[in-house]
Amino acid sequence: MGSTRQKPREASVNEQNSVSDPSRIITERRGHLLLIGFNRPEKRNAADLALLQQLALAYGVLDRDPELRVGLVYAVGDHFTAGLDLADIGPRLGPDGLDMVPEGGINPWQVDGRSVSKPVVMAVQGTCLTLGIELILASDIAVAAESTRFGQIEVARGILPFGGATLRFPRTAGWGNAMRWMLTGDMFDSREAHRIGLVQEVVPDGTQFERALELAERIASQAPLAVQATLANARTAVRDGAAAAETGLQPALARLAVTEDSRIGMEAFVSRQPAVFVGR
Known part of the structure; x- marks a missing residue:
């Protein structure tokens, strides 16, 4: 995804967050x-x-x-x-x-x-x-x-x-x-x-x-499933302690290892080309 420095518009159509007008x-x-x-x-x-x-x-x-x-x-x-x-x-x-x-x-x-x-x-x-x-x-x-x-x-x-x-x-x-x-x-x-x-x-x-x-x-731009798994495990450590987070590490790794994004990441590493992840 290309980087942009354009600032956000000061008005846009809300997706479903129109609880009341005007939009807050x-x-x-x-x-x-x-x-x-x-x-x-x-x-x-x-x-x-x-x-x-x-x-x-x-x-x-x-x-x-x-x-x-x-x-x-x-x-x-x-x-x-x-x-x-x-x-x-x-x-x-x-x-x-x-x-x-x-x-x-x-x-x-x-x-x-x-x-x-x-x-x-x-x-x-x-x-x-x-x-x-x-x-x-x-x-x-x-x-x-x-x-x-x-x-x-x-x-x-x-x-x-x-x-x-x-x-x-x-x-x-x-x-x-x-x-x-x-x-x-x-x-x-x-x-x-x-x-x-x-x-x-x-x-x-x-x-x-x-x-x-x-x-x-x-x-x-990173693999989204890996980002979410990293975030989830870190939160588990904070909320439930290190032992709970440790228990979840290997199962999370196993789930990620069979994803399409894992394959894309490995191929990008070998070819030294940027990875374009798909979230699957």
Whole structure:
């Protein structure tokens, strides 16, 4: 798949994520990628229920479609997200929390026992608060613009992070680093985000999407079944421990060894030609 540096359009036809109008999330297929864009710039991409539902549906599309290999999440406008739109979400919180995943969707924060099977790369800029950090933690690779400001500020609003930060932030950043930011609600910059492992690369402002796209395209050019198996085994190790992951290694290898992509990969190695994988 050829690389492109064209930025995503700021409007596109959603595949099935039209929970309400106007579209809070825009989607665009680009080869084997699904671009997923926060599209509420006039509210700094604060998440109301419509945005959460549409995002969940976009993740469902990514997970189900065998032609899609990688998701790339970005935001239209100057800011990634200002977090929850509490004026909209607050009244919807019931005794069981927030019901935000329509039929056909997958919880993007993956805190209900189900994970998206494809890798997700993120490009963030401007303000990235609360659920934005948690979405990074639930994803696989994140690229941040240099001037990005981060904040896990739920304690300042009288609630706790409920999108996975309490589970994943200590694991990613270490206990002390995670508690430093979660318990104070203080803001931190992209250099600190990189230091603690929240983001993998910091790039000049305005180039975060292009760099994330490069990484997503690189992943999408690999054998998709092998990518998904690698992701699944690593997640098993994190969730269930090394022993569970070890048990699954040889069976996964055996399944991959008889795929068409394995044959293509071996032939490419012998011929020293680029492999073009088919996902079978």
